[in-house]
Amino acid sequence: MRSRGLGGFAAGSFVAVAVLWSFATTDVDFSRIMSAGPRIADFLGRMIPPDPTVMDEIIKGSAETLRIAILGTLGAVVLSVPFGVLASDTMAPPALYQPVRTLLAFIRAIPLILVAMLLVGAVGLGPLPGMIAIAFHATGMLAKFYAEAIDGVSRAPISALESAGAGSLARLRYAIWPQMAPVVVRDTIFRFELNLRESLILGIVGAGGIGFYIQTYVRSFQYEKAASVSLAVIALVIAIEAFNVALRRRFA
Amino acid sequence: MSAVAQIDDVSFAHPGSELRALQRLSFRVAAGETVAVLGPSGAGKTTLLTLLDGRLHGWRGLVSVLDAPLDPDQPQPRARRADTGFIFQEFALVERSTVLRNVINGRLGRMPPLRAFLGNSSPRDLKIARDALIDCGIADLAERRVDSLSGGQRQRVAIARCLAQEPLLILADEPVSNLDPARAAEILALLTGAARSRNATVLFSSHQPELACRFAERVVGMRDGRIVFDAPAANLTNDTTAELYRETAPFSRPSLRAVG
Ligand SMILES: Nc1ncnc2c1ncn2[C@@H]1O[C@H](COP(=O)(O)OP(=O)(O)OP(=O)(O)O)[C@@H](O)[C@H]1O
């Protein structure tokens, strides 16, 4: 009990020091927040009405974002199948699945935007670094989900098919896959939705997609155009959500 | 009559378990017999049936099924696995597949591997599956998904899958433990009747002595991995079965102990 009390005190002191240090060394001027109201109103006011002349850019940018998300997700699926198998404790020995799981956790911990920036440096501007970044980043989560889908399969129907004399491929198709399929489809759709949302910002670091136009218009004070593109982004997210709901219902 | 299953002095402990689930067990089933195995939970009934199905490894002793010895260190060849059918205590059906698909799954061991995987069942496979559905009284459920069925209906699907496999020996692990008494008698009548008309031998486990005596010709009592009695159903008394399920020191009389 005593040591726990000491530990609690140490943790409390640490948090207090961290907060004080942040206040003391950062320029936190609260009066700026107070005077921000009119400026935000002015900003929003200039966004209305949205500028319809950027329709071409919206369509081009949305299409590119969609392509980045689709191909990025495809890449993530291709990578996640083998890594999912290697990270599953029913398919791989501990000596294999433990390091693979650690690797996946490490990949998940790297922010997408950082991966995208590094890739823009490596392969140049455009949608290609965006796709690779999405594929890499999403694999950290999707491979983990696939491994869980494999490990969640009930053994009994597999034993039943084994008892009937079915070979391993037939067991995979008729006992393992039917149990896994809804989970795999659901997780893949979920990840696609995340990929689409996350790929909207990739343009900010030059990795392609609609985010590029928001960035450009805000930087050049063309707020009406920025507003139109932002509205298109919101509409896109809602459309994807509706599409996913329909898909999930189909595969429930 | 020739032996469909013969076990000599077999002992087995599940991996990671100190306890021997089978202890120097000897046992024989003749062709065409219907045998019931009774015994309290943990007696080793499921273990015995799984052994005969060729799915245990590392046991000691001699086991021969359908005139061929089983190897305790090697998985059983695919062709032989199809000759013993197993009905699982918890059905072991693929919940999200249809009834017909589950029953066709019973035929996978009878098809060439590539055709089994590709799923183009022959007209003969389909006919056998459909006949099994009719025999089990569930032809109208063929296209229903298993996760929408009741316990009694699932039990029928599990039996139909086993019949579609065309096994020579049917091992049924508590095929009626999940059902109400009326349904239980119905299912046992169905199972033993279908087996008889196909000349298959049946070994089923149960916790219900009256049903066991009614549907089996011979009743075997198990306890702690040993056989404690083995008698024609007609000779079995209530006292014997009551003693089997008693909490402590059953069959302490020397005459009966000698049987185990
Ligand atoms: N997979 C397993 N791993 C370890 N021990 C097991 C395993 N399966 C069974 N056992 C043990 O083996 C013994 C026999 O079990 P078994 O399942 O054969 O009994 P049973 O007669 O079928 O019981 P029930 O009537 O409850 O189905 C029990 O002590 C059980 O705990």
Ligand SMILES: [Mg+2]
């Ligand atoms: Mg059992």
